[in-house]
Amino acid sequence: xxxxxNFMVLAxxxxxxELELRQLLDSMNRGPGQVDPKNELVPFAxxxxxxxxxxxxxxxxTTEDVRLYGLAPRVxxxxxxxxxxxxxxxxxxxxxxxxRAGKGLVxxxxxxxxxxxxxxxxxxxxxxxxxAIAAYxxxxxxxxxxxxxxxxxxxxxxxxxxxxxxxxxxxxxxELYSRLQGFVNTEKSAGRITLSPASPTPLGWQxxxxxxxxxxxxxxxxxxxxxxxxxxxxLIALRRLERTDPEFCPTADQKHSEDLSRIEDHDVTNQFxxxxxxxxxxxxxxxxxxxxxxxxxxxxxxxxxxxxxxIRSIHFARWVFVAGTERMIFCSNxxxxxxxxxxxxxxxxxxxxxxxxxxxxxYPRTNxxxxxxxxxxxxxxxxxxxxxxxxxxxxxxxPGLSAxxxxxNTRVRQGLETPSMSDxxxxxxxxxx
Amino acid sequence: MGGNxxxxxxxxxxxxxxxxxxxxMTSASYRLVKVKSAAAAKAWLxxxxxxxxxxxxxxxxxxxxxxxxxxxxxxxxxxxxxxxGFSHEFRGGMAEESRARQLGDLGSNAPGNWDxxxxxxEPHVLVMFFAEPEQFDSFVxxxxxxxxxxAFEEIAxxxxxxLDGDEPFGFADGISQPQxxxxxxxxxxxxxxxxxxxxxxxxxLLGYRNEYGKITxxxxxxxxxxxxxxxxxxxxxxxxxxxxxxxxxVMRQLEQDVRGLWQFLYKDAGGNFEAAQxxxxxxxxxxxxxxxxxPMEKQSIPxxxxxxxxxxxxxxxxxxxxxxxxxxxxxxxxxxxxxDLPERRPSALRKLAIMLGFGPKGFYDDLTSPVRFHRxxxxxxxxxxxxxxxxxxxSAAPGESARGLNFVCLNANILRQFEFLQNAWxxxxxxxxxxxxxDPLLGNRQPIPGCPVTSNFTIPGDAGLRxxxxxxxxxxxxxGGAYFFMPSLRALRFFAAD
Numbered sequence: 013x014x015x016x017x018n019f020m021v022l023a024x025x026x027x028x029x030e031l032e033l034r035q036l037l038d039s040m041n042r043g044p045g046q047v048d049p050k051n052e053l054v055p056f057a058x059x060x061x062x063x064x065x066x067x068x069x070x071x072x073x074t075t076e077d078v079r080l081y082g083l084a085p086r087v088x089x090x091x092x093x094x095x096x097x098x099x100x101x102x103x104x105x106x107x108x109x110x111x112r113a114g115k116g117l118v119x120x121x122x123x124x125x126x127x128x129x130x131x132x133x134x135x136x137x138x139x140x141x142x143x144a145i146a147a148y149x150x151x152x153x154x155x156x157x158x159x160x161x162x163x164x165x166x167x168x169x170x171x172x173x174x175x176x177x178x179x180x181x182x183x184x185x186x187e188l189y190s191r192l193q194g195f196v197n198t199e200k201s202a203g204r205i206t207l208s209p210a211s212p213t214p215l216g217w218q219x220x221x222x223x224x225x226x227x228x229x230x231x232x233x234x235x236x237x238x239x240x241x242x243x244x245x246x247l248i249a250l251r252r253l254e255r256t257d258p259e260f261c262p263t264a265d266q267k268h269s270e271d272l273s274r275i276e277d278h279d280v281t282n283q284f285x286x287x288x289x290x291x292x293x294x295x296x297x298x299x300x301x302x303x304x305x306x307x308x309x310x311x312x313x314x315x316x317x318x319x320x321x322x323i324r325s326i327h328f329a330r331w332v333f334v335a336g337t338e339r340m341i342f343c344s345n346x347x348x349x350x351x352x353x354x355x356x357x358x359x360x361x362x363x364x365x366x367x368x369x370x371x372x373x374x375y376p377r378t379n380x381x382x383x384x385x386x387x388x389x390x391x392x393x394x395x396x397x398x399x400x401x402x403x404x405x406x407x408x409x410x411p412g413l414s415a416x417x418x419x420x421n422t423r424v425r426q427g428l429e430t431p432s433m434s435d436x437x438x439x440x441x442x443x444x445x
Numbered sequence: 446m447g448g449n450x451x452x453x454x455x456x457x458x459x460x461x462x463x464x465x466x467x468x469x470m471t472s473a474s475y476r477l478v479k480v481k482s483a484a485a486a487k488a489w490l491x492x493x494x495x496x497x498x499x500x501x502x503x504x505x506x507x508x509x510x511x512x513x514x515x516x517x518x519x520x521x522x523x524x525x526x527x528x529x530g531f532s533h534e535f536r537g538g539m540a541e542e543s544r545a546r547q548l549g550d551l552g553s554n555a556p557g558n559w560d561x562x563x564x565x566x567e568p569h570v571l572v573m574f575f576a577e578p579e580q581f582d583s584f585v586x587x588x589x590x591x592x593x594x595x596a597f598e599e600i601a602x603x604x605x606x607x608l609d610g611d612e613p614f615g616f617a618d619g620i621s622q623p624q625x626x627x628x629x630x631x632x633x634x635x636x637x638x639x640x641x642x643x644x645x646x647x648x649x650l651l652g653y654r655n656e657y658g659k660i661t662x663x664x665x666x667x668x669x670x671x672x673x674x675x676x677x678x679x680x681x682x683x684x685x686x687x688x689x690x691x692x693x694x695v696m697r698q699l700e701q702d703v704r705g706l707w708q709f710l711y712k713d714a715g716g717n718f719e720a721a722q723x724x725x726x727x728x729x730x731x732x733x734x735x736x737x738x739x740p741m742e743k744q745s746i747p748x749x750x751x752x753x754x755x756x757x758x759x760x761x762x763x764x765x766x767x768x769x770x771x772x773x774x775x776x777x778x779x780x781x782x783x784x785d786l787p788e789r790r791p792s793a794l795r796k797l798a799i800m801l802g803f804g805p806k807g808f809y810d811d812l813t814s815p816v817r818f819h820r821x822x823x824x825x826x827x828x829x830x831x832x833x834x835x836x837x838x839x840s841a842a843p844g845e846s847a848r849g850l851n852f853v854c855l856n857a858n859i860l861r862q863f864e865f866l867q868n869a870w871x872x873x874x875x876x877x878x879x880x881x882x883x884d885p886l887l888g889n890r891q892p893i894p895g896c897p898v899t900s901n902f903t904i905p906g907d908a909g910l911r912x913x914x915x916x917x918x919x920x921x922x923x924x925g926g927a928y929f930f931m932p933s934l935r936a937l938r939f940f941a942a943d
Binding site: 046170173174177180181183184185188263264266269270273274276277278279280315316319320321322323324347348349351352355356359360361363387388389390410411412413414416417419420423438439440441442443444445 | 529533536537541542543544546547634657658659661662766785799800801802803804806807808809811812814815818819860861864865868869873874875878880893894895896905906908909910911912913915
């Protein structure tokens with residue numbers, strides 16, 4: 013199978029060229045929140061292994077929040093982030109990207125500090141890559157090609173069923189299954205349906221994956237005596253912080269909220285970029301790292317395909333430290349409107365939200381890291397809205413398909429490739445059509 | 446007393462529509478007006494008695510309730526500071542472009558096509574008249590009085606008709622309503638493993654705890670001479686709670702193409718009227734009589750009105766495949782009747798496993814949010830003449846007037862309640878693992894990028910393959926809509942003060 017990887021180019025913007033950059037990014041869109049996939053600067057559609065991509069100017073309006081701790085706010089440069097989720101090796105992708113979109117990328121990155129006409133684009137992008145401390149992939153190994161092929165398969169089957177409804181609807185499940193298998197095989201021979209076999213999994217990746225899967229728990233095991241000794245001190249420190257850390261959840265600015273709404277809900281999937289400063293101190297930093305490393309481990313080795321806990325609507329997500337350890341950005345691609353996204357999370361994985369985000373300044377008060385917090389629904393939603401950034405450009409390689417659609421299509425294909433099925437299995441399979 | 450019990454609700458301060466549907470007052474009309482003169486409007490408001498939620502014996506023969514839009518409050522002189530404490534949705538309005546897109550108000554439903562409520566024709570005040578038929582005309586006349594025409598400019602008058610408990614398509618309506626926990630016995634926040642019909646008071650009345658155990662945001666005022674009559678806020682007694690005992694009111698005029706629906710059903714059923722009715726029942730989720738498609742549950746569901754037990758005491762637990770009531774049927778979309786977890790009685794270990802994502806593995810499992818955070822209280826009324834389904838098969842007479850539903854619902858949090866239902870469950874073409882279809886009655890049938898067809902309706906089969914009905918025409922068109930705030934009687938006096 014082909015594993016997915018990601019990149020995030022993070023670079024400070026040259027203040028003199030911010031307006032030019034904004035205009036360049038705007039020019040890539042057909043309308044608010046709707047990119048032209050074939051735009052001249054970065055024609056995303058030409059890359060058939062690119063799932064999602066976006067350009068975000070990290071216009072963080074919450075840097076003053078650190079005053080709540082009596083600290084003076086830092087003045088940060090304004091950053092540009094260019095991120096992507098794709099199939100295969102990240103470096104190989106970047107090389108391919110530059111071959112076809114080099115000119116456009118140069119125009120864009122020229123607006124960043126330290127980018128000169130003679131700068132080696134690939135080297136510069138690699139140098140400015142910000143690795144994610146935690147990343148989530150909805151379905152490890154499912155490539156863009158696979159998604160498109162399986163979507164076409166589903167359409168073909170639906171079409172066949174519609175055309176042959178009278179016959180097909182009367183068939184018992186196993187016969188229906190054989191009939192459809194026959195149909196698909198005919199279509200494959202005729203070249204009208206393609207279902208490419210999975211590529212062999214790169215050995216290097218397999219080794220790294222195994223190392224990580226065994227290595228991390230092993231490390232925790234080795235350190236466990238130390239961890240056990242430190243735990244009560246940690247918990248005491250955490251509880252003290254939880255009782256004293258200030259909340260700061262003012263109502264989000266109406267205009268900001270409207271700016272966000274304008275770019276949302278043009279596809280069944282939406283993008284989300286939220287940024288904030290970490291609560292100061294070592295305890296909070298260590299908590300953040302430990303929680304996110306755990307989330308990352310779970311996402312890589314434990315979660316069921318198609319699910320992050322009980323949530324089935326996230327395509328890709330990641331957490332990234334922004335230039336140092338004071339600020340962090342969270343980027344995701346999820347299905348449905350932001351309201352249903354929030355609601356799903358609060359109701360189904362409140363503990364997960366609290367664990368990952370409660371270390372941000374001003375987050376609604378948590379207890380024992382996972383309790384309360386986002387249950388104060390109003391405060392939580394305003395907090396999130398205020399920390400959400402407007403993304404300037406957002407691309408998705410499969411318009412109109414939700415993560416659940418993708419799962420269905422994959423399961424349908426997997427069913428067809430099963431040599432035989434029981435009545436019950438055939439029935440459950442047919443129920444997805 | 447229960448853990449969260451607080452002060453009792455003063456029914457004399459709450460407008461009656463929150464507590465009563467005024468079913469016996471079968472004549473009603475909704476007047477949408479703009480404020481012509483703030484002074485005259487306030488004078489009219491001061492002089493006009495508004496019906497409260499106090500139970501009267503015998504029940505009154507007339508009732509009046511009033512609600513205001515955000516532009517309406519502004520027209521009455523409410524300051525921007527105070528208005529800023531009302532919700533985003535209320536202030537932005539239903540017709541706002543991004544919101545319309547989320548609600549599915551596209552194509553012919555787009556606000557630009559509305560008779561009222563679009564930009565430039567936003568109502569300021571919604572005045573709702575209810576009366577027994579003989580009293581109606583005189584009631585309206587005497588209530589309006591002499592000041593009305595100085596105070597208000599009428600934008601639209603929405604009449605209603607009495608279809609004896611049916612809605613215009615010919616199906617019994619209004620069977621399912623949440624039971625409001627007026628005594629505030631419900632412990633919130635809580636974990637709700639099974640479906641309950643009892644919902645926290647704060648879901649329908651501002652100033653009280655909602656299903657999250659918190660009080661929805663609203664403007665809190667510093668006490669001064671102008672607001673001395675207002676009640677203090679439950680969560681901050683040093684401040685006055687302007688919205689306490691008030692609620693948000695959502696209104697949408699939904700025109701129903703009754704002939705379109707029945708002709709479509711009849712054609713799909715090959716000219717068999719019985720089969721057409723069955724298909725209709727699958728789309729609605731109830732028979733025309735109101736009987737649900739799933740059997741009644743033997744175990745009682747808390748909060749079910751004894752009068753409606755036969756038709757309202759059910760969940761979909763015994764219909765996981767949707768073979769009895771399709772996943773996409775109207776009433777299953779608008780109320781999936783689920784609990785917080787996909788399993789009813791999990792052990793502690795199983796519960797942990799479910800929370801971590803190792804619960805049921807089926808494709809259709811655990812796709813919907815728990816419904817208790819998304820209930821609405823419906824108070825709308827039909828309009829237009831009755832058209833029985835049998836007669837709907839014929840063409841319309843020339844000049845036939847429209848018919849439909851003046852949809853009205855009450856909720857404390859428009860975003861999480863009405864808008865969530867409309868966006869995530871009704872208009873969504875990806876609800877519950879479906880694709881290419883939105884609500885069979887309300888869907889706008891508009892294509893979405895990547896998904897040109899959204900006009901299907903899936904009827905899951907008993908064992909395996911579904912029947913998919915293609916090409917549903919649009920049956921409901923939105924003709925107008927707006928968000929209102931229905932204040933308590935104290936707040937009403939506050940707005941109406943000189």
